[in-house]
Amino acid sequence: MVNITLPDGSVRSFDAPVTGLELAGSIGEGLKKAAVAITLDGTQKDITTTITKDSEVSIITNSTDEGLEIMRHTVTAQVLARALKNLYPSAKLAIGPTIDSGFYYDISTEEKITTEDLDKIEAEMRKIVGEGLDITRKEYTRDEAIKLFESRNEPFKIEIINDTPESETHFGIYEQGDGVFYDLCRGPHLTSIKKVGAFKLLSVAGAYWRGDAKNEMLTRIYGTAFKTEKELKAYLRMMEEAEKRDHRKVGPALDLFHFQEEAQGQVFWHDKGWKLFLTLQDYIRNKLAAHNYQEVNTPQLVDHSLYIKSGHWEKFSHGEIFEVKESETKLSALKPMNCPCHVQIFNTGLKSYRDLPLRMAEFGCCMRNESSGSLNGLLRVRSMTQDDAHIFCTPQQIESEVVLLCELIKDIYGDFGFNDIVVKFSDRPEMRVGSDDVWDAAEQALKDACDAAGLTWTLNPGEGAFYGPKLEFVLKDCIGRDWQCGTIQMDFNMPGRLGATYINEQGEKEHPVMIHRALLGSLERFTGILIENFAGHFPLWLAPVQIGFSGVIEKHNEHAYKLAKQFEEAGFSTFVDPRNEKINYKIREMAHQKIPYMAIIGDREIEEGTVTIRRLGEGNKTTTYKVEELIAKMQEEVVTKALPPMAE
């Protein structure tokens, strides 16, 4: 008797062991058809797995995310991998996992594989799908598995087997057809190649074996798959649309900034982009005032001895810090971070426990020699402006300070319309300063504070700063890449290294705790994310040009300028298009320039003292306002930081 408990709590009893497929069939024919795998007592298994004892089972169908992932896994590990072996017999297979957007396979080849080869590989994959062989799982002993992969010349597979703990005595190997193709795999897989959906190979890239730069660089082939051709097409179309939001295209097109070779990784901010930048800075500056921060400014060029003391010099001794020879004997650094300088300010004069928490902020311009391959428009630059601050506090104040920060960050991100922020908790890295006791305390303190703030986070193991654990507030760019923006970092180490002390209530000297935090992160990166998030169509309060005026014909220009002046005086940034062009044309251009309010001035408006506007994002609807009325409406929109209407 086998009793199987289903997710809804119902129990099905069978006289003899059953397979997942039989179980699905006993529930319904439709379910049987859609079933791709099962979850048996919390672990994913093949649909053909025999259930021999009482267990909890749920059936994974092809219309769930889990089912999609299993199908993608089969596409990469069975179809793509085999196609690559067919076309490049000497290729050695590494690994082929699924990722959020699809899958990849890493191989080592003598031949160069380029984007142009993808069609050829895809054609081979279709051939394999056409054959539609069955996939079966077999258990091999360690020796058998190694022998199999030795005979197939797959050293990476053997390395994987050799690196598993001795306690693993058996390995699951999936066999396609009758010995046509073998792959080492945890599974589960579809039972037949016939069942894979629509797929497409997307790109070729390099990737280090096991993610380690010391290892061989393999060729990685990215692709994606969906249940239906329609979903695949929709995904590809969505990606195409998303790429149009790329801040590196939109930014220069809107005349916000540009880059050029002579200043790699640094931004040439144009008038409009700088307006946006300053708006963000003012916004944060107002928050600082409201949260009892002091704002400071510290030197750009600092003797390297300070960074030796702080520990940065040793940690970043691979050229990340720009070195400047100030004289024959004096070696300085272009400030790569603000913290050591802030401690210098803290260290002037005696500090009492009554001075804590002391919140010190700086819009510090930091320069880091980021590797050329990591540079990415505004999202990763060599010269950036952090909205940085350091909070010097007592251990007892940590929790309340972090709670305040979490609330502040939530509040700020909400103002930009980012309501579902991903928070990562990064704990101690391998390369670090400070004792394990101190790390235990720091990590615990940060976790407690997260709980108190009601933050949910995911663990990002080993990714903390070298001086302490950190929280990262992560936003995504237009093609779904993660970027760390805000951060809160706990530091029990640097105050001691740099001799920061305060006099506690007992009259003794003590090191304060330092909390490093940035709200937006770097203003450059945050601006880039904003451009992509809004596709250049910013909320009114951020828009570098807020209202544009065009006369119907040339004689209306004078009035257009007069109105523009009136709106300037009311605090708006304006634009006037005096050109002798049709208004259709001028409207079109203002829309392309993402000017939120587009005003057309003709005889009627002049007579009536009104403005007729068209709001970007609201189609061709026009509304006529009294001038003061529109000013009030727009001021309201600025004050409430309303998000822009998005229907384009």
Next chain:
RNA sequence: GCCGGCAUAGCUCAGCUGGUAGAGCAACUGAUUUGUAAUCAGUAGGUCGCGAGUUCGAAUCUUGCUGCCGGCACCA
């Protein structure tokens, strides 16, 4: 930094196997005086990323460099 790709006018792109550059939009000039996403005509615009090589001749072939793109590694 590593793997692969790319670099032609302000922008988007064409230029086949080598015969020394072409379109649309933008710009400029003129005509048009126009009511909500492209008015018409004309003019001008390029050391084909930079350097070397092969060749009678290079945007095109080879090579070195620089930058950019996609990944990987890195990310205070």
